[in-house]
Amino acid sequence: MANTIATTHDSLHPTLEHPHVHDEHVVLPQHRHHFETENQQREAGSFGMWLFLLTEIMFFGGLFFAYLLYRNWYYPAFASASNQLSVPLGAFNTVILISSGFCMALGVYYAEVRQKTMLVAMLILTTFFGVVFLGVKGVEYHEKWEKHHIPGSSFDISEFVNPPIDAKTGKATEEPLAPDMAQKTQVFFFLYFAMTGMHALHMIIGIAVLGWLTWRAHRFEFSNGYVAPIENFGLYWHFVDIVWLFLFPLLYLINRHPLK
């Protein structure tokens, strides 16, 4: 009854009454003092990670909301502008990103079965694919720069008002836009840069963390069954993949040549 809640006695040192009694478990060095059990710690960590990803969804959600809204309003401008994106490069990057996600998933597996060498290898491969993705993104950004499709004072709408003539058919490759609608392509490009930029920023942060995890894995930190950081990072990395799987069709695919 009354003794269910311990009142304190100064004479007792807390560790003497420390409630960690792990008969069947080995207590890992990474076990934090305020958790009752290993399992509780692991569950709390991954639950926290899921919640964090939920906040990320809301964060990107604001941008998706803006995109859908403006796409509805300025449909022709968004259609023309999206044709400026390179589907081959986007598709290539999608494959790259899925490969990196696959390596990451294998990494989690190898951490769980305590194969240090394979874990390190997978983390490095994941990093490699991540870097390739960013490189391709850089190529795409550069192309927009050259075509003056970066929103701002030097933004050039001439290509949307007077689309180039296709040499074979002798027809315009795009439906020409009225100048005020052509202005709205800027909104498309802004959203393109904001969304892919935010995504790239997440990848850069992810690659930095990958470096740190690789170093820790190399020092055998995840070789004793303590794999929570790898698992949680895996969730983060998959989340970044999934965001791209929404961005790619939304930005590159759905508006292509709808007016022909």
Added chain:
Amino acid sequence: MSTSTTTILNLPDQATATLPKRNYLNAEHGLLSWLFTGDHKRIAMLYLFSITFFFFIGGAFAGLIRLELLTPQPDLVASDTYNKFFTMHGIIMIFLFLVPSVPATLGNFLIPIMLGAKDLAFPKINLLSWYLYMAGGTFTLAALVLGGVDTGWTFTTPLSTHYLNTHVITAATAIFIAGFSSIFTGLNFIVTIHRMRAPGMTWFRMPLFVWSNYAASILMVLGTPVLAIAIVLVALERTIGIGVFDPTKGGDPLLFQHLFWFYSHPAVYIMILPGMGVISEVISTFSRKRVFGYTAVAFSSVAIALFGFFVWAHHMFIMGVSNYSALVFSLLTMLVAVPSAIKIFNWAFTLQKGSLTFETPMLYAFGFMGLFTIGGLTGVFLGSLGMDIHLTETYFIVAHFHFVMVGGMLMAFLAGVHFWWPKMTGRMYPESLSKLAAVTTFIGFNLTFLPQFILGYLGMPRRYHSYPQEFQVLNVLSTAGATVLGVGYLLPMIYLGWSLKYGAIAGNNPWQATGLEWQIQSPPLTENFLVTPIMDHEAYDYEWLAHKTEQEVTTVG
């Protein structure tokens, strides 16, 4: 054990009483032990000091605003300085005081203890969130020192993106950072509540304070990122002119309003829900009754949180949302009043059936109930389309949200600080002074804000530094009230500070309350409990408590 009719104070024998030799306050020494602490109670104290600091800075701006409005002429400051005053006042009070106040101080301190846990799930993230708060505060002060911001706390575009050479970016950075502080606090609470409850601590044995903070945490986690992205977009638009909100480039300023209010309406519940939790604890303790309709009160918190996400456009009735959506949002707004009313009625029933005593926290709680009810009812006025069009952007709005936030939330915060002060510090404060402060606050508050309802109804617009002569009497009353209110806030600063050194020793359970936090020593040990407690009774079970006290007495005897 006798309980007199006027007080249930249960102080230990003052001749022999001392503070526990070992507690979280003296567990480690030196400034660094505080700055690198992982202990949720110490982090709560860090928050308490810093939040109080910012509260007084925000308050100073309120004082300046009221001083300017003492006379109809624009005589104290120029209009752009006045704009900077109310912007700073708003930003500091909303983002640096109201949002973090109860969760970051009382919530941090109490939630793990109330659940029977040793700490929050992520102590390091908890500390990080304090540093983020401080960084946010620093940026806010920087914006102030550099010359101020004049957009109002709502950062409305295009004002914030295109006009005026003020420090919008600095202030936006401040809010962005402070936002992450509240995201992390919310995340920590949710995980702790889900995963760290002691054996026997079922969801429906949790104190209502935990429930209300849980609901507020959901809002923090889901709402704040949307604010963050809106703020990022404002900053980008201002620096590189991207054009999402700029009509000349095809953008739409209304988009900002949607993103902003999608957070900022739920944010008002982030502010008020934890306060409601405090009130439930205080009312139960000083009525010596389980809160009437415990389950309904618990669920109403979650209901408020969920409904809160669907009413944001009532801030945009006059900004060009379509008639249909205005109608829908108007109806939904009324709906939110229902769970709030459930709480008020259940507290009233609790009081009606209880045996009441009027300790200081209880006085503040009464203040809360009265003032929040007025604030909430006027909210229903504003939610009805026709009324809103007449009253919006007038002083009626100002009165409404001050009744809710200052009359409600701040009263709740003070109730909570007075209620748990003995637990946090191990000491009592002088009772007559604290009661005086509670009464002063109540009188000062009404004197300040009741006239503003009338002013608004008569048509005095908000955010102007001069006004027609005929509004002067009411404005003088309001400024006089603000002075009284200021005194009401300074008093606790003084006697609570005094009590840290000279206050009577409080003992474990001065109020004879039932929560787990009252069954451990005051101030608690760093690890809260020596042995993980087992919760074997409902929350607010006063019979269990009576039984327990008897047993303890016999054991000691």
